[in-house]
Amino acid sequence: MSAVAVSVAEAPLVSERRGFRQRWYRTPSFVAGASILGVIVLLAILAPLVTWHDPIQQDLVTILQGPSWSHPLGTDDLGRDIWARLVYSARTDLRIAFLAVVFPFIIGTLAGLVAGYFGGRTDTIANWLVSVVVAFPFYVLIIALVFALGPGTRNIYIAITIVGWVSYARIVRGEVLVQKRQEYVLAARAAGLSNTRIMVRHLLPNVITQAIVFSMSDIVLVILAIVTLGYLGLGVQPPTPDWGRMIADGQTYLTTNWELATIPGIAIVITALGLSLLADGLADLLRPE
Amino acid sequence: MTEPLLDVRDLRVEFSLARGTLRAVDGASFSVAPGEALGIVGESGSGKTMALRALVGLLPRTAKLAGGTVLFDGVDLAAANEDTLREIRGGSIAMVFQEPMTALNPVMKVGDQIAEGPLVRLGLGRRAARKRSLELMQLVGIPDPARRADAYPHELSGGLRQRVMIAIALSGEPKLLLCDEPTTALDVTIQDQILTLLSSLRERLQVSVVFVSHDLAVIAQTCQHVAVMYAGQVVEAGPVDTVFREPRHPYTLSLLRSVPDVDATRETLLTIPGSPPDLAEPPPGCRFHPRCPFVQLDCVHGEFPLRMLGGGRTTACIHHEACAADARRQPVVADA
Numbered sequence: 349m350s351a352v353a354v355s356v357a358e359a360p361l362v363s364e365r366r367g368f369r370q371r372w373y374r375t376p377s378f379v380a381g382a383s384i385l386g387v388i389v390l391l392a393i394l395a396p397l398v399t400w401h402d403p404i405q406q407d408l409v410t411i412l413q414g415p416s417w418s419h420p421l422g423t424d425d426l427g428r429d430i431w432a433r434l435v436y437s438a439r440t441d442l443r444i445a446f447l448a449v450v451f452p453f454i455i456g457t458l459a460g461l462v463a464g465y466f467g468g469r470t471d472t473i474a475n476w477l478v479s480v481v482v483a484f485p486f487y488v489l490i491i492a493l494v495f496a497l498g499p500g501t502r503n504i505y506i507a508i509t510i511v512g513w514v515s516y517a518r519i520v521r522g523e524v525l526v527q528k529r530q531e532y533v534l535a536a537r538a539a540g541l542s543n544t545r546i547m548v549r550h551l552l553p554n555v556i557t558q559a560i561v562f563s564m565s566d567i568v569l570v571i572l573a574i575v576t577l578g579y580l581g582l583g584v585q586p587p588t589p590d591w592g593r594m595i596a597d598g599q600t601y602l603t604t605n606w607e608l609a610t611i612p613g614i615a616i617v618i619t620a621l622g623l624s625l626l627a628d629g630l631a632d633l634l635r636p637e
Numbered sequence: 638m639t640e641p642l643l644d645v646r647d648l649r650v651e652f653s654l655a656r657g658t659l660r661a662v663d664g665a666s667f668s669v670a671p672g673e674a675l676g677i678v679g680e681s682g683s684g685k686t687m688a689l690r691a692l693v694g695l696l697p698r699t700a701k702l703a704g705g706t707v708l709f710d711g712v713d714l715a716a717a718n719e720d721t722l723r724e725i726r727g728g729s730i731a732m733v734f735q736e737p738m739t740a741l742n743p744v745m746k747v748g749d750q751i752a753e754g755p756l757v758r759l760g761l762g763r764r765a766a767r768k769r770s771l772e773l774m775q776l777v778g779i780p781d782p783a784r785r786a787d788a789y790p791h792e793l794s795g796g797l798r799q800r801v802m803i804a805i806a807l808s809g810e811p812k813l814l815l816c817d818e819p820t821t822a823l824d825v826t827i828q829d830q831i832l833t834l835l836s837s838l839r840e841r842l843q844v845s846v847v848f849v850s851h852d853l854a855v856i857a858q859t860c861q862h863v864a865v866m867y868a869g870q871v872v873e874a875g876p877v878d879t880v881f882r883e884p885r886h887p888y889t890l891s892l893l894r895s896v897p898d899v900d901a902t903r904e905t906l907l908t909i910p911g912s913p914p915d916l917a918e919p920p921p922g923c924r925f926h927p928r929c930p931f932v933q934l935d936c937v938h939g940e941f942p943l944r945m946l947g948g949g950r951t952t953a954c955i956h957h958e959a960c961a962a963d964a965r966r967q968p969v970v971a972d973a
Contacts, residue, residue, distance in 0.1 A: 467698075531739040538695055538734075539754055539805065540727030549753075553744045 378629020384622030392438040401429035403436040404587040412605050424594075424608050425601060434615055437589040442619075444501060444584070445571045448508040449563050455509065456516025457552075457559050463517065464524025465547050474521070478514045486511060490573050491582065499582045508570055515566065516559050523555035557634045564627030568620045575616055591616050641668035641708075642845050643692075643813055648705035648715075650687045650696060650869075659917040661687040661700065663869035666943060669813070669862075674839055674846040676856030676877065678892070679866035682913050685849045688866070689815050691715075692847075693730055694722040710812065727754055731806035735818040737798035741790040747801045748774070748786025754808035773804040778834055796827035803834065807842070814839075814846045820855060832859050853896055857881055862949075865889045868914050868924040871943060875950030883964050885946065885957035887929045893969040923953070931956050931963075 407427030463474035493507035577583030578592025598608025734740035752770035774782035873886035
């Protein structure tokens with residue numbers, strides 16, 4: 349074999365950075381966040397198995413009980429098992445939060461992709477829409493929208509989607525503006541690929557990581573929004589259990605049975621903490637080395 | 638004399654700036670015969686990259702094709718609409734870029750990138766496209782194609798990445814390859830491999846090549862014809878052997894003289910005095926005259942289009958005899 353052929357044959361598969369798979373367990377924030385969240389999600393999924401009371405079942409004989417074998421966290425003012433309500437609230441709130449992040453994610457990413465790629469008038473219109481929404485504080489706008497549309501889960505989705513898409517659009521548009529100047533986009537155009545193909549197959553995979561990282565932080569905001577709406581009576585409607593509702597219900601008993609309002613509050617904090625840690629960890633891992 | 642595959646006449650590319658119009662390419666003409674390699678040589682800012690991109694309508698948003706004809710296989714690309722151009726790009730005309738690291742999609746496997754053309758343009762099924770991709774990888778000399786096809790660009794060495802880019806270019810069965818400094822980013826040994834590969838592909842597949850470079854040695858090794866660009870214009874063209882042995886434009890001569898020679902060492906490097914002109918306000922008359930060692934009074938006014946000399950050569954210089962005589966007196970190229 350000639351020297352040239354040898355050097356080519358031996359050209360190594362040079363791996364320049366450790367992939368996600370090798371690094372995730374070495375990133376403390378990711379592990380911590382994933383663990384916390386994992387536990388909560390698992391409990392939420394297995395709700396019927398880890399609770400033994402119906403969360404909406406009232407028992408006016410055993411109200412405001414302290415912790416016992418039957419009710420590990422006691423009962424509330426209507427005799428409902430707090431532990432069961434806590435776990436089922438997790439189910440409700442996490443499910444709504446997840447969907448309420450997915451819709452803005454999809455809409456915002458598409459908008460950012462198209463606006464960033466085509467520029468010109470499309471971009472101007474998109475930017476104008478974004479400015480309008482961004483002018484209002486996030487929570488105020490959501491609460492106002494739900495108030496206008498009426499309480500209920502469906503309107504939560506609508507309100508959060510209307511407000512939430514802009515962050516994704518901005519992030520994706522920014523990334524697209526950077527990436528579309530890269531040579532591989534020029535090369536794709538030089539290969540005669542259609543705009544759609546370039547946007548979906550080439551740009552999207554390169555810009556979506558930032559949107560994903562943001563979605564982790566976004567879900568924290570969204571959970572807080574849902575819980576706030578619940579507290580104000582505008583969100584998840586009783587009897588469906590919801591952490592915000594639990595806090596509102598327990599408010600009256602703050603001096604006597606502080607655990608009614610505090611326990612769901614702690615649950616919210618722990619969930620938000622888990623999500624934040626996960627977001628941090630994910631940001632670290634997805635950052636190109 | 639066979640009909641050229643590509644015939645570019647009086648190409649003009651303009652950028653609109655606040656301070657005026659910048660003519661990046663101002664009347665460039667060159668042609669390529671079927672199965673032949675044309676080198677376009679010039680320093681940075683000569684307009685060579687813009688000329689290349691203008692051929693298939695890939696100019697940046699701020700630039701526009703301001704004139705000229707680009708006859709490719711009987712079709713004037715300068716007048717064609719975007720759909721026609723998109724059909725041709727990646728098909729009969731393909732481009733190879735300078736930096737394979739940035740010209741390949743970092744999050745897509747190389748096998749998929751090579752298969753994309755056949756998949757999308759030729760309408761092949763996924764398995765057929767994959768098979769074609771492996772064939773192409775073999776054609777460009779990538780060892781162990783099946784394993785390499787699943788690699789990402791950052792996992793491959795520079796030489797392999799460039800081979801992948803060439804494979805992508807070949808996937809549409811092009812008649813013309815436009816190469817924009819394809820070996821500049823590679824080290825010399827790999828450069829040699831890639832140039833050899835390009836030459837052998839050109840002969841085997843009878844595909845024409847336009848090879849843009851600032852490196853005279855690379856052009857000399859790879860191309861049959863050369864066009865020298867300065868300040869947005871082609872100032873000399875012809876068969877590479879004769880042009881390099883007996884340049885008939887002072888710029889070509891100065892370029893050749895400035896290349897350091899291992900066999901004839903000097904103490905200081907020879908440079909061309911002055912700097913390239915501002916393309917928004919080029920000098921009057923011959924654009925090279927402020928830096929030209931043979932400059933005369935009549936170089937300062939008028940237009941200097943390419944004029945035909947014998948042997949398929951053209952030059953824009955009206956004092957090309959003096960230039961050629963000087964080249965003969967002090968030969969630049971020891972052997973050609």
